[in-house]
Structures are given as C-alpha cells and as structure tokens.
Amino acid sequence: MIVANELAGRRVAFLVAPEGVEQVELTKPWSAVEEAGGQPELVSTQSGHIQAFNHLDKGDTFPVDKVVGEVSPDDYDALVLPGGVANPDFLRTVPEAVRxxxxxxxxxxPVAAICHATWTLVEADVVRGRRMTSWPSLQTDLRNAGAEWVDQEVVVDNGFVTSRKPRDLPAFCGKLVEEFAEGKHHAKAGV
Incomplete structure (x- = not known):
C-alpha cells in the first residue's frame, strides 16, 4: 500500500531510451512515485519526447525532462528502469546511460528495474552477487553476469527491486516506494 508523502522531497530518475519503453512499465511506477509524494523526472539520451509502446504497438509519447549526459546521480535519490525489449537494448549501448x-x-x-530493464545493469556490471528476477528470457544473461536469478513476482536485494513483467506491477510499485522511502542501502561487496 502506497502512503501519501512517503517519498516527499525525493527526486526519482526514470531512465529510458527515445523509443521502445513499455508504456505501462513507465506509467505505473511513475504514478506510484507521484502518489507517494515523490518527484519523478524522465531522463533520456536525447531531448524532446520518448515513444512508448504497448507491447509491439505504438503507445503515447512523453516529454523528456533531462538528458542523461547533463545530469548526475547526485541529483536524484533513486532510479527506475522501465522495461520493453528495445529500451534497455538501446540504453546499454550508450556509455553515459550505463555510467x-x-x-x-x-x-x-535504491534502484528498481522491471522486465528487460536489467540488460542495462548487466552492461554496468552491477548485478554480480545480487539476487534478482527479470523477464524469463534474460535469466541466462543475468546468471552469466554473476546474478542469482529467481522466478518471483518481486525480489528485493539491498535496495535493488526487480520484477518480471507488467502483471507484477502492483507488487513492484509497492516495493519500490518502500525501498525508495528507506533511502541509502549498503552495497554488497564487489558492487
């Protein structure tokens, strides 16, 4: 259950590519952050608008608040990585986005990633030693990158929240608000 003002004063970056983000995996967590009193900001690799998709069909467009090369993680309290196949596949090829x-x-x-979004984190080399989930087709990639992959609705590992698919969004949104409200988490060794 999301509590009003639980994230008051917290800025949350939503990192997305110009095209290919799964719309519901952007809009539901965005709404959860807003409902909890947080300030979400859409960060992308270029200015203008991003194109969302409803699976393979074009969805809505959303205005970009900031360009990734012009912001710092110091500007934010937490990060959300929405899924969609094309979104993380593009982001992992952009060094500024990976950094x-x-x-x-x-x-x-705290970081929250759903569905295919964890591909970007494989490229960032931050999943080693982490317990996590994702869209099932990524499990081999994640295991090869050193993660412990499990098939669960939502997994939390030291402030890192992951889920598999849009059907998991209620649990994902609840846990990301909870973890974002807690703030800093001590990283595991090797991260």
Missing part, C-alpha cells in the same frame, strides 16, 4: 545507472549502485541508492 548513470551504475553510479546509483556505487552510491548505494
């Missing part, structure tokens, strides 16, 4: 995402782990700030 931005990885820095949240190094600074021990």
């Amino acid at each position: 931005f995402a990885g820095a949240f782990f190094r600074q021990e700030k």
Whole structure:
C-alpha cells in the first residue's frame, strides 16, 4: 500500500531510451512515485519526447525532462528502469546511460528495474552477487553476469527491486516506494 508523502522531497530518475519503453512499465511506477509524494523526472539520451509502446504497438509519447549526459546521480535519490525489449537494448549501448545507472549502485541508492530493464545493469556490471528476477528470457544473461536469478513476482536485494513483467506491477510499485522511502542501502561487496 502506497502512503501519501512517503517519498516527499525525493527526486526519482526514470531512465529510458527515445523509443521502445513499455508504456505501462513507465506509467505505473511513475504514478506510484507521484502518489507517494515523490518527484519523478524522465531522463533520456536525447531531448524532446520518448515513444512508448504497448507491447509491439505504438503507445503515447512523453516529454523528456533531462538528458542523461547533463545530469548526475547526485541529483536524484533513486532510479527506475522501465522495461520493453528495445529500451534497455538501446540504453546499454550508450556509455553515459550505463555510467548513470551504475553510479546509483556505487552510491548505494535504491534502484528498481522491471522486465528487460536489467540488460542495462548487466552492461554496468552491477548485478554480480545480487539476487534478482527479470523477464524469463534474460535469466541466462543475468546468471552469466554473476546474478542469482529467481522466478518471483518481486525480489528485493539491498535496495535493488526487480520484477518480471507488467502483471507484477502492483507488487513492484509497492516495493519500490518502500525501498525508495528507506533511502541509502549498503552495497554488497564487489558492487
């Protein structure tokens, strides 16, 4: 259950590519952050608008608040990585996006990733030793990167929240608000 003002004063970055983000995996966590009193900001690799998708069909567009190369993780209290297949596949090829995402782990700030979003984190080399979940087709990639992959609705590991798919969004949103409200988490060794 999301409590009003639980995230009051907290800025949350939502890192997305210009195209390919799964719309519901952006909008539901965004609403959860807002309902809890947090301030979400859409961060992308270029200015303008991003294109969301409803699986394979084009969805809505959303205005970009900040460009990843112009912001720092120091500006935010937490990070959300929405899924969609194309979104993280593109982000992991952009060094600024990979560094931005990885820095949240190094600074021990909470991070939430759903579905395919964990691909970006494989590239950032921050999943080693972490217990997590994702869309099932990524389990081999995550295991090869040193993660302990489990098939569960939502997994929390020291402030790192992961879920598998849109159907998991209620549990994902509840846990991300809870972890973001707690703030800093001590990173595991090797992260």
